[in-house]
Amino acid sequence: MKVLIVDDERHVRDAIRLLVNWKHHGIVTILEASDGEAAMEQIVRDKPEIIMTDMMMPVMNGVQLLEWLHVNAPNSKTIVISGHDDFSLLRHTVKYGGTDYILKPIDADQLNEALAKAILAWTKEEEHRHVNRERNIEMNQIKPVYWDKLLSNLIAEPSTYDGSADQLDKELGLSRNITQCRVAILSLDTMERSLKNKFSHNLDLLLFSLVNICNEFLSSKQRGFAFRYWNSDNEIVLFLWKDQQEAEAILTKINEGMRVTLRSRVDFGIGRSHPFPSDLLLSYQEAREALRQRNLMSKDTWIHSTLTPSAKSVHRALAFSHYEERIHLAIRSGSMEKIQESVQQWIDAVKQSDTITFEQLDHWWREYTVMKRRWVQEFFPRKNEDEVKMMLADEPSSMIVPLDEHGILSLTLWQQELTRSMLQLSKLLLQHQQKDKNIIFEIAAFLDQHYHEDITLQDISSRFFLSREYISRKFKQEFEVNLSDYLGQIRMDKAKTLLRNPHLRISQVAEMVGYQDEKYFSKVFKKQEGLSPNEYRKSSKSI
Incomplete structure (x- = not known):
């Protein structure tokens, strides 16, 4: 704890140093100033908890210093030590937060008692400030989660709006006069892999950053609000209730902000304007479908608001399962060449189309996931469910779209990922077979000896x-x-x-x-x- 002694007379400062039992009070630093102006500099720099000041000083007197302290160092505790028994000075001391008014000549017991009183007051207030800081930190952590849940529920349950309307108006600027709203979606599933890899160990930080960037553009003019969608780990939802005709332009500006901040753009799906809050779900579904039906083989826009009719029917007959037998045999063979050949056959079939949607890619990924699980259970029949999950732990829980730096589906990256996944499974199978062979020979050796x-x-x-x-x-x-x-x-x-x-x-x-x-x-x-x-x-x- 620090104490600042302010007095224009050196002998008074020396007397105070001698009269106080600093160690007993836990004071480790004693500072000095000869007038109010010098005291101000010390206070700004060193932030002492206790200030002992004279009232009559040159340059800036104690009266002025107390007024300055009241505004600029309100947490400090002040003890006035004065040679003037003046009621107006005493009243000024009380008005501006002084804890005691001691007259010169200074009595040691009175001074130590006043210091103990000031320290006790500061300590209690600091404890209270600490509790408030902790509470504020906790509230700041809880608040985003609260809004995420409240706004997510609003999509599925519009009836919940009435109970939170006033709060939404006060906090977000979403007034009761709003009758129409558009929903936009930013999905991690359609994000460039380089960005997701950068935050692979902390996706929460990535989502937090994306939400903040969105709200920097939306909150300034209370155009809308972005939040993490409670019903999905990978989606950020944006409510756009003002300037809806300019929604695509606003999303483009947000995307540019992401390019500058994160060096990566993202795809947005956006629904049409619908009655608020009754048809939020409809706008959300349109936005989601726009993202799922976008053509991953080209990049005409980052903002997707309409479905392409041709995209819906592309290669419905092409199924990953049609290639199961040849891939299965290639994995069993343990041959890198055979595995690469089987993957190449699949990629060659995919290349026949100029249009591939996220929906189609997701369907193929699910087919492969089911097949791989079935193969693992076949190759390792003695593994229980938990062990099977461990063997599949390297596979992402949801599909990561292999996009290049332009946001276009990279069949090369996808081919590399499929090949890697199959080679790993084949390697595990060979190791398992070798282990089985070794243990059978161990049993044979045991029989030879016993x-x-x-x-x-x-x-x-x-x-x-x-x-x-x-x-x-x-x-x-x-x-x-x-x-x-x-x-x-x-x-x-x-x-x-x-x-x-x-x-x-x-x-x-x-x-x-x-x-x-x-x-x-x-x-x-x-x-x-x-x-x-x-x-x-x-x-x-x-x-």
Whole structure:
């Protein structure tokens, strides 16, 4: 905490320094000024919390300083120390916020008591100011969310207008006299990828910036208001209620502002003027449809207000699913060349059209998303739903339109994205297959080492954390023989080696290769080798 001592007499300033127990009061900085004018400079620069001032000084006296403090440093607390027992000076001190009026010669106890009182008053007020600051910060954070929700609800529920009409008039300039309104939409789905990538880790900041730019142009003359649409994560909605005939021109100016600020333009869809608030939804739907039906293959305008009839029927027969089998086989092959070839075939089919709408692109993207999910479930049958989601986490939750720097659909970028996505899936499949192959060979190695033990399929399932069905299927695929026959063959090969030792009884050999029952061992041995263990021993040359 800082204290400023203002007095034209040096010995008075020195006396105050000696009489106050600064450490006890928590004062760390003591400043001095010889008149009101010098005090003003100190106050502006150092912002002391407590000011002790004389009343009669040259240049600028205490009376004038108090008046200046009342306007320019209202939070500071002032203690007047004067040699004049003048009621008018005392009244002036009280009028302009002084906390105490002390007469010279200065009494140490009185001065320390006045300082403690001033510090207490400042501390309480500062606590109150802190609470207000926190409350204001919180309100500033909540306020945009409040308007987002209120205005979003107004689109779907026009009946909510009456309850908020006065507030809309006061805060936004949307008066009850407004009978017509147009709705415009700015969608992140149709935004240049470079801009979205720049804010990829903070889309909220991007949306906040876009809304602010829109409202800089709309709020100045209360033409309208922009807000984040509550029912969509990717849309900013603009209500335009003044100068509606110039709406397209206003949106063009907003777009230029975005170009200057963010170095990127955006596409706007705009609906026709409709009765307010009853038909806001209709204008919103028109704006949204205008964006979805715009031709992504050309850039004649950034403002879209009408539907192009030819755009609606373009390539309805062309479906991504028609290419599913060849893409599926290419991914399974693990061949980069095959994957690139399959994607190229799809892109070549798309290139046959001069018109591609967002709606059509969105349909193709959804087809591919469904197919990819189905492939993941097929390729990785042991993965649960959460694991499947993790494997698909690299895919965006909604389509990102691959636009070039001119806002035109880039088939090259789209081809690269599709190829990347398919190559990644193929790589995961190959890694999974390699892992499966490795674990099956681990199971085979385990059988080679533990053939003499009583091993069941359930034992192996528990040991390797795999289902019995999965082990059986994969083992048969890899070795072209089921697991029990594989284990039996190992045991017979070991038994034939041991039978060459004439000093081992047949029962001992049986037990050494995992059979506790000699008769069962002999039966299995004869079935597989065509000879009984004893006959095999006689026909074989021993050491």
